[in-house]
Amino acid sequence: MNEQTASTNPDQRRAGIRRTVWIVGGIAFAIFVLFFVKQFLWH
Amino acid sequence: MAIHAAAHYADHAQDDHHNHKPHGFFNRWVFSTNHKDIGTLYLIFAFIMACVGAAFSGVIRTELMKPGLQFVQPYFFNQMTTMHALVMIFGAIMPAFVGLANWMIPLQIGAPDMALPRMNNWSFWILPFAFTILLSTLFMPGGAPAGGWTMYPPLAIQGGNSVAFLVFSVHLMGISSIMGAINIIATILNMRAPGMDLLKMPIFVWSWLITAFLLIAVMPVLAGAVTMLLTDKYFGTSFFNAAGGGDPVMFQHIFWFFGHPEVYIMILPAFGIVSEIIPTFSRKPLFGYQAMVFAIASIAFLSFIVWGHHMFTVGMPLGGELYFMYATMLIAVPTGVKVFNWVSTMWGGSMSFETPMLWAISFVILFTIGGFSGLMLALVPADFQYQDTYFVVAHFHYVLVTGALFAIIGAIYYWWPKWTGRMYNETWAKVHFWWSMVFVNVLFFPQHFLGLAGMPRRIPDYNVAFADWNLVSTIGAYGMFLTPIMMFLILRRSLKSGAPATMHVWEGTHGLEWTVPSPAPFHTFETPPVIHDEDLAHGDITH
Numbered sequence: 040m041n042e043q044t045a046s047t048n049p050d051q052r053r054a055g056i057r058r059t060v061w062i063v064g065g066i067a068f069a070i071f072v073l074f075f076v077k078q079f080l081w082h
Numbered sequence: 083m084a085i086h087a088a089a090h091y092a093d094h095a096q097d098d099h100h101n102h103k104p105h106g107f108f109n110r111w112v113f114s115t116n117h118k119d120i121g122t123l124y125l126i127f128a129f130i131m132a133c134v135g136a137a138f139s140g141v142i143r144t145e146l147m148k149p150g151l152q153f154v155q156p157y158f159f160n161q162m163t164t165m166h167a168l169v170m171i172f173g174a175i176m177p178a179f180v181g182l183a184n185w186m187i188p189l190q191i192g193a194p195d196m197a198l199p200r201m202n203n204w205s206f207w208i209l210p211f212a213f214t215i216l217l218s219t220l221f222m223p224g225g226a227p228a229g230g231w232t233m234y235p236p237l238a239i240q241g242g243n244s245v246a247f248l249v250f251s252v253h254l255m256g257i258s259s260i261m262g263a264i265n266i267i268a269t270i271l272n273m274r275a276p277g278m279d280l281l282k283m284p285i286f287v288w289s290w291l292i293t294a295f296l297l298i299a300v301m302p303v304l305a306g307a308v309t310m311l312l313t314d315k316y317f318g319t320s321f322f323n324a325a326g327g328g329d330p331v332m333f334q335h336i337f338w339f340f341g342h343p344e345v346y347i348m349i350l351p352a353f354g355i356v357s358e359i360i361p362t363f364s365r366k367p368l369f370g371y372q373a374m375v376f377a378i379a380s381i382a383f384l385s386f387i388v389w390g391h392h393m394f395t396v397g398m399p400l401g402g403e404l405y406f407m408y409a410t411m412l413i414a415v416p417t418g419v420k421v422f423n424w425v426s427t428m429w430g431g432s433m434s435f436e437t438p439m440l441w442a443i444s445f446v447i448l449f450t451i452g453g454f455s456g457l458m459l460a461l462v463p464a465d466f467q468y469q470d471t472y473f474v475v476a477h478f479h480y481v482l483v484t485g486a487l488f489a490i491i492g493a494i495y496y497w498w499p500k501w502t503g504r505m506y507n508e509t510w511a512k513v514h515f516w517w518s519m520v521f522v523n524v525l526f527f528p529q530h531f532l533g534l535a536g537m538p539r540r541i542p543d544y545n546v547a548f549a550d551w552n553l554v555s556t557i558g559a560y561g562m563f564l565t566p567i568m569m570f571l572i573l574r575r576s577l578k579s580g581a582p583a584t585m586h587v588w589e590g591t592h593g594l595e596w597t598v599p600s601p602a603p604f605h606t607f608e609t610p611p612v613i614h615d616e617d618l619a620h621g622d623i624t625h
Contacts, residue, residue, distance in 0.1 A: 045274040047610055055272040056197045063264045063298055071302035074336075078310060078321055 103604050112207070115199035117184045118501070118602060123206050124181025125494070131173030131213065132487075133566055138166035143525075143559035149546045159542035160228035161220070167231035168248075171348065172255045173213050175482065178490045179351040180205075180262050183290045186497065187266060189595040189602060190284045192275025192611045197268035205261040212254035219244035230540065232337055233308065235322040235330050239315040249312045256301040263297035266290055275594070277613030281375065284593055285368060288375050289354025292382045296343045296350070299386070304340040307333060331396050338389035346385040348482060350378055352449075352489030353420060356442045358593075359496050360424050363439035364431030365590040370423040377416035377423075384413045394462050395469045403462045410460035414453070421450055436588065437511040441492030444519055445485060452480030455530065470540075473533025479526045488518075491569065498573065499587040503601030504580030506572050514568045517561065525558025592618065 046052055104110045114120055141162045145153050154162070184202065188195055196202045219226040224242025227233070239245050270291045274283070283291075310321040311333070320326025322333045353374075361368045368374060390398060390406035398406075424446050433439070455477040459465050468474060499505050528551035533539075537548045544552070583600040594613075598606050 045272050045278070047276055052272055056268045059268040059271050060198070060264055063267050064260075067260050067264075067298045067302050070299065071306055074303055074306040075309075078306070 113203065115195070115203055116604060117188050117196045117199070117202065118604065120196075120202050120206050121181045121184030121186075122501075124177045124184060124209075127206070127209060128174050128178035128181060128490075129566070129570075131169050131177065134217070135166050135170040135174055136563060136566065138162045138169065139559065140563060142166060143556045145542050146544070146552050147556040148553070149544055149549050151543055154542065156542045157228060158225065160230075160540065161226040163540050164227050164230055165216075165220070168216060168227075169213070170482075171231065171344070172252075173209075175348050175486050175490070176259065177209060179290075179293075179348070179486075180259075182286075182351065182355070182490070182493050182497075183262075183266055185501065186595060187269060187287055187290060188273070189500075189598065189606060190287050190593060191270065191273060191278055192594050192607045192613070193269060193273035194605065194608050196265050197273055198265045201261050202265055205258045205265065208254050208258040208261075212251045212258065215247050215254070216251040219247045222247075232341070233311060233333075234337070235311060235314065235333050239311055245315055246312060249308045252308045253305055256305045259297050259301050263294035263301075266294040267298070270294075275607070275610040275613055277615075281372065282613065282615070282618055284354075285357040285371065285374055286351070286354035289350045289357070289378055292378050293347050293350045296347050296382055296385065300340040300343045300347075303336060304344075307336045307340065331393075334393045334396060335389065338392040339386070341392065342389045343382070343385040345478075345481070346381060348486045349449075350382065352445065352486045353378060355489045355493040355496075356424060356445050357420075359438045359442040359492055360427050360446075361592075362496075362588050362590040363436060363442075364428045364433050366427055366431040367592075368423070369426035369429075370419070373419055374423055377419045380416040381413060384409065384416070388413065391460055391465070394465045407460055407462045411457060414457055417453055421446060421453075432590075434589075437506075437508060437515055438492045438496035438588075440512065440515045440519075441488050441495065444515070445488045445492065448480055448484030448488065448522075452477055452485055455480065468533060470538055471533035472529045472537045472539055475539050476526050476529035476533060479529070483526065484522055491518075494569075494573075496588075497595070498576065499583030500595060500598075500600050500602055502577060502580070503583050503599075504576045505583050505587075506576035506580055510568070510572050510575075514565060514572060517568065518565045521558045521561030521565070523558070525555055525562055528552075528554045528558075 046055060104113070111119065111123065114123070139162075141154060142159065145151070145159055184196065187193075216226075222242065222244060224244060227238065227244045227248045228241055229238030232238075233248070270283070270287060310319065313319040314321050314323055314328070320328040322328045322330045324330060357368055357374055388406060388410045390402060391410045394403055394406070428443075435443075455473065459468055459474065459477060495506070495511060532548050532551050532555075535548065537544055537552075585599055586596050587600060594607075594611060595602070597611065
């Protein structure tokens with residue numbers, strides 16, 4: 040059974056939020072940029 | 083958990099600390115960082131946009147009431163079909179679901195607010211600007227975009243300068259959606275109450291977590307595609323211009339790589355809502371909780387590999403057509419799992435039929451009709467007949483109106499007493515439901531017949547052979563136009579003079595949102611609640 044709980048320590052929580060934002064936002068931005076690169080190189 | 087939280091709020095119910103709201107209209111609403119207020123803003127915005135989109139559809143259905151041109155010129159008709167879709171998809175359905183997410187996710191996972199409250203404010207307040215830009219094109223020389231919401235080049239970029247406004251407004255909507263999605267993911271992954279493991283979260287939260295990842299994956303693709311449209315029109319590039327070495331069909335691939343997951347962005351949260359409502363009014367835990375989670379995830383995964391079924395007729399290789407056909411039909415498997423689980427949840431349950439349950443049951447039945455017509459469209463040989471006919475229009479309106487919109491309305495009736503502390507008039511709410519149920523079918527079911535008989539979509543005039551069912555469809559549309567007015571009056575009366583709601587509101591409720599008073603205080607769960615498995619909304623899944 041999944042036992043993945045979120046931390047209740049405020050510092051860890053802030054760090055977790057910051058990490059999540061960078062990862063998820065980074066994925067979104069990377070998709071946008073890679074998409075353009077791909078279209079420029081091969082379209 | 084329930085007793086603990088209830089006692090906590092009983093002790094503090096009158097405590098200003100829970101209910102202090104910012105003073106003044108601007109401070110309260112424009113600068114809001116409160117998830118409940120921002121959720122309310124999203125829902126009000128979605129309602130206004132739904133009325134605007136309905137007005138556009140009123141022009142469409144009025145023109146189509148009889149064969150021949152009656153009221154509008156063809157070019158304006160095309161603007162109406164384009165704007166109706168853009169407003170309803172990006173302005174009504176998506177913001178309504180984000181509004182529900184804002185209201186309910188923190189309450190359901192025991193978090194005090196969203197993880198990034200100021201970004202939450204920004205996510206919302208971008209939207210009115212985006213839609214002001216989009217709607218302003220109606221008053222420009224050359225009019226609004228008229229090439230269809232799918233924006234296929236070269237047609238879409240042959241319009242006037244509305245193309246630039248359309249692209250910029252789509253960029254803003256995309257930024258808003260991506261920020262909203264980041265916020266939802268950060269909230270769910272980091273802000274859950276102690277004991278709330280991932281596989282113990284309410285199914286609505288799960289549906290939104292997966293939806294948020296879909297948004298993250300496809301909104302940048304849409305942003306990229308429309309930016310290329312912009313540079314093709316204004317800066318001399320030839321991404322999609324065949325004369326310059328580009329490929330217009332490439333746009334269709336890119337658009338539908340966004341577009342098909344977008345369809346699921348508009349239906350997965352609806353699955354979550356229905357999975358909350360049906361167990362409550364069946365007084366049973368959700369049947370197959372984990373199967374439901376995996377079914378949502380499977381549907382989300384499959385949504386990325388089926389885009390080609392939107393463009394079977396462009397002339398793709400037979401192998402491509404076969405692949406996209408079979409991959410598309412695979413989606414029926416996890417969707418079927420969900421439908422059977424909803425039915426199994428009701429089976430043997432102590433069911434009652436309050437208004438939210440009526441909307442949820444009608445969702446299961448009517449969405450399944452939309453699903454089956456989708457399966458018909460997935461068949462390549464059949465799709466060559468159905469492509470660009472009213473059959474497609476009937477299909478996606480069953481999915482998006484009796485699917486997504488009905489789930490949103492059901493959710494509003496379900497959680498409204500928790501939001502406002504007031505019950506609504508059950509009789510009038512049921513009148514609203516049955517009125518909608520009858521007229522939505524009068525509106526959209528005949529469109530199946532029209533499509534199978536060969537009536538093309540996106541046209542202002544048609545062969546007299548199609549006259550009868552078009553008249554019936556328009557009568558259905560006029561009936562449906564009364565439903566937002568009905569809903570508005572029912573909810574306004576509830577706010578003014580509705581009976582006070584209890585904390586649990588409905589008899590069969592489980593879950594954290596029902597452990598706070600009604601109306602939910604301005605600030606909730608500043609002290610995280612402790613979760614016990616036996617109190618979970620979907621039963622004790624550890625056994």
